[in-house]
Amino acid sequence: MFATSPRNLTDRRIRAAVIGTGGIARGAHLPALRALRDDIEIVAAFDIDEEAVRAFCADGGVPRPYTDLDRMLHEQRPDLVSICTPPVFHREQTVAALLAGAWVWCEKPPCPSLAEFDAIEAAERQAAAAENSPAAGEMSAAGAGGGGPYASIVFQHRFGSGARHMRSLIAGRALGRPLVAHCQTTWYRDTAYYAVPWRGNWAGEGGGPAMGHGIHQMDLLLELLGPWTEVRAMAGRLVHDVETEDVSTALVRFENGALATVVNSVLSPDEVSRIRIDCERATVELTHLYGYTNDDWRITPAPDVDAGELARWRDPGEDVPSSHLAQLRSLVADLRAGRRPRASGADGRTSLELISALYKSAFTDTTVRAGEIGPGDPFHTALHGGAPGWAPSRPVPITEIPV
Secondary structure (H helix, E strand, O other): OOOOOOOOOOOOOEEEEEEOOOHHHHHHHHHHHHHOOOOEEEEEEEOOOHHHHHHHHHHHOOOOEEOOHHHHHHHHOOOEEEEOOOHHHHHHHHHHHHHOOOEEEEOOOOOOOHHHHHHHHHHHHHHHHHHOOOOOOOOOOOOOOOOOOOEEEOOHHHHOHHHHHHHHHHHOOOOOOEEEEEEEEEEEOOOOHHHOOOOOOHHHHOOOHHHHOOHHHHHHHHHHHOOEEEEEEEEEOOOOOOOOOOEEEEEEEEOOOOEEEEEEEOEEEEEEEEEEEEEOOEEEEEEEOOOOOHHHEEEEEOOOOOHHHHHHHOOOOOOOOOOHHHHHHHHHHHHHHOOOOOOEHHHHHHHHHHHHHHHHHHHHOOOEEOOOOOOOOHHHHOOOOOOOOOOOOOOOOHHHOOO
């Protein structure tokens, strides 16, 4: 672990670095980081492909390219790193950044198993102990706040104004009890998509559309409805010649009594992302594809709702689209305050736990309950759980995974 010392961010910009320089880094992370230039200085980028990282830095105005992650963390001492690599590398790179004293903003999915997520949480605790030890000083990377470093997951759909407003209405029971919900991620991916070597296999991607595509809508469903209690699921390979599934369906029961159906597919030419929640007094519906604005939300009232109340329900305030930028603004505020950000720790783990339970239910033909998958359970260490017909024929070492 690198030696750390207190970092006071009160009077300076946050030093940020990007790990992985592919499409998501160029298309989402770099624009978000640059949009907050008054708060953030992008100091470096890392990629194992020297040509790629040099091109990324040249195109994005990033001053220092690296092909050695440890060297970058040691020399640049970033306060924040954006991890934009394939999922199989997320745990290793997140842990390295945390132990170097940096906060982490990691693309979904966070990592390929609950065991790896638990290792990240352990690294958070280890890094926090080092940052706040007497040898390091009395304050952590946040200066005045005294918390962190923390690892947060990119779950940007939580951070739009529409989700914030609807969550408040549902949690406060303004719409009555939530009763029935539908969560749909029905997208289309052709054979060219799966020609990328790390896709469609457990070693590289960790899972199929439930893990790599539907995780966003499922995370938003949990954000709106709260904790789940049990899941019953099915999965199949209907079109693609891959290790993972290409479609899954699930029934989910929530702690508040609501029942939900969940569909995750990469077989659907008419692509849509949709959440619908029927409450006692209104139906809430969100229909979009990769991101939403306030206009993508709809509320249909029950007959006895008066016009004034409905008008208040339909007013989420200023339109903040779901986006990487919306989440990054929140993360920067948390970093400066030294408080745990949303979509980290137990709050970030909940979606991965639901997905792990979905796979376990589908592959073992059982009902799986929240909290059931822990150390010793094969689905704790791999989403396929070693299940016949789903587990790979042989484990693939990380060094053999092409990127």
